[in-house]
Amino acid sequence: MSRAGEGHRVTMREVAQRAGVSVTTVSHVVNHKTEARIGPEARERVRQAVEELGYRPNALAKTLVQGTSPFIGLVADSIASTPFAGQIVHGAQEEAWRHGHVLLVTNTEGNQEAEERAIAMMLQYNVRGILYSRWYHREVEVPPALGETDSVLVNCYGRVGAGPAAVVPDEVDGGRRAAEILLRRGHRRIAFINTTTASPARSGRLQGYRQALAGAGIPVDEDLILEARPDQEGGYGIADDLLATGATGVCCHNDRMAMGLYDTIKERGLSIPQDLSVVGFDNQEVIAGHLHPSLSTVALPHYEMGAAGVRVLLGLQEVPAGGILTVPCPPVERDSVDGAAAPPTG
Amino acid sequence: MSRAGEGHRVTMREVAQRAGVSVTTVSHVVNHKTEARIGPEARERVRQAVEELGYRPNALAKTLVQGTSPFIGLVADSIASTPFAGQIVHGAQEEAWRHGHVLLVTNTEGNQEAEERAIAMMLQYNVRGILYSRWYHREVEVPPALGETDSVLVNCYGRVGAGPAAVVPDEVDGGRRAAEILLRRGHRRIAFINTTTASPARSGRLQGYRQALAGAGIPVDEDLILEARPDQEGGYGIADDLLATGATGVCCHNDRMAMGLYDTIKERGLSIPQDLSVVGFDNQEVIAGHLHPSLSTVALPHYEMGAAGVRVLLGLQEVPAGGILTVPCPPVERDSVDGAAAPPTG
Known part of the structure; x- marks a missing residue:
């Protein structure tokens, strides 16, 4: 490559010298000012010098001139x-x-x-x-x-x-879709483990869960709505309360919570999904697709x-x-x- | 706030008008040209106009002038x-x-x-x-x-x-440190599950493992060196081969592999770390600290x-x-x- 040395930026002046034309001529050619009267031969020499020297127009300068x-x-x-x-x-x-x-x-x-x-x-x-x-x-x-x-x-x-x-x-749409994954497979006793942290996700997803159950003609049993920390530790610690509800399926506030729940459910000798169906939320890259079994979830549209x-x-x-x-x-x-x-x- | 409307950028000219001075004077003041002869009163008027209008010097312009x-x-x-x-x-x-x-x-x-x-x-x-x-x-x-x-x-x-x-x-240092976590706790039969993907991590970490064993006076048993895909699925699938080696501890190529290994080891009714000690690699945020038990590992210094x-x-x-x-x-x-x-x- 016939580029200039490392760290040196080729200037318009150098292009002009190499091409044997004025800096103004170079400027007109590289900025595509077609109204300028420049012969085809000079134009070609500028193009060649630009190529040989590896000249790049300065975008900062252009920005200032254009004002945008x-x-x-x-x-x-x-x-x-x-x-x-x-x-x-x-x-x-x-x-x-x-x-x-x-x-x-x-x-x-x-x-x-x-x-x-x-x-x-x-x-x-x-x-x-x-x-x-x-x-x-x-x-x-x-x-x-x-x-x-x-x-x-x-x-x-x-x-x-x-x-x-x-x-x-x-969030409401997401909560509804999470519950619907379970409803479509015939679940009617569906637990909802909410986060303890006040947020639009906390209120919105629960609202969506309620809408989904209402849409399926299932009255909401408030005992099925639990709360835990929104991470693996929260999911791990909620198993006693969850199993006491008699739910056949559960919507977790997020995938991390589902991951912790998997651990504690398996430690009790129970199987997912045979004994308990689990739905996460987030579709978190390194987790959701790689749990055993892989986790059904709802994707956050980042x-x-x-x-x-x-x-x-x-x-x-x-x-x-x-x-x-x-x-x-x-x-x-x-x-x-x-x-x-x-x-x-x- | 007495800022200008959304999307409008306050210009030096507007500052000059408000302060009742020339644009040059404004330029000297905002660019801290102390050699310029500007009285304290004009200086103060400029500062006040800058404040009132929310003027910000244009960093792009400065960049062009300074050339850096x-x-x-x-x-x-x-x-x-x-x-x-x-x-x-x-x-x-x-x-x-x-x-x-x-x-x-x-x-x-x-x-x-x-x-x-x-x-x-x-x-x-x-x-x-x-x-x-x-x-x-x-x-x-x-x-x-x-x-x-x-x-x-x-x-x-x-x-x-x-x-x-x-x-x-x-990588060599990392592989050595991973094996040393197990050596320090008295393990002498330590398996190493390498990745199947050719990379400096693959060769370097294995070299570090060999160095650590040599340093502890333990001859390397090549049967203890296994290979698997560098993810949860790879770790999940390697259990038979791993348990056949009679290792008491294992270094995994990464935390994801360790996560998959956890699942299969537990499904066999075995416990970590009582039956098998596990070390990961990466210290991956959402995984390492949140497995059951939490995973000892080596951090990649990103x-x-x-x-x-x-x-x-x-x-x-x-x-x-x-x-x-x-x-x-x-x-x-x-x-x-x-x-x-x-x-x-x-």
């Missing part, structure tokens, strides 16, 4: 410790590129100072707008600096009636929310009145659900 | 589907900020066209340099475009004797590699002759290792 920025900022709070933020990044990036924009990602890991710096930096780089995201769906205090540019909240929302548009998962966030920011997708766009949670059926049999006893 | 870029590019291949790439991003970002740089992250999810676009975009934005990373440690074909700027390979390396410096995990990559790029950390900097893999001891007892029988 190709950057879209994305503030994420947890790329390093959960897979979910990464999926938002992935969806936002692919959609941004599709529309000629570049994603400027910063990861704050929940550090407020880092967040303030990130937003200030994005504003200084004159971003087209900012996506402000959370790895789990929740209400947020919208940072005032977001008001200085266009912004969209992803997987979070501000106080009702104010602030930027929000793109969030349809990729889709990232992509939709970009479309809303660029004015390519409408947001309903109220300012909140909900994205469906599709069911993913695997091997943890069987036809309903007699309830297990611990 | 604050950006460091990071090409990641798998933010959305593994937690590891996110940890590299996190380490690189914190280290970049510490030194006044901003990380421009792109995620390619293994798509070569996306990678080429990402690097071209970074070069056009005149990055200070590029970190090129892989989520699992391997040899790569270094993209020629990386030669156009300073670059550092993170968690990957090019052909020997050419290309950019590389920062990689010390965060540290991201941070070291930035230091190497900025010339703040030396790389040994040969161009490869190795980062240690620290052991993380939990509850899956017991003192050595009689070997289990399946």
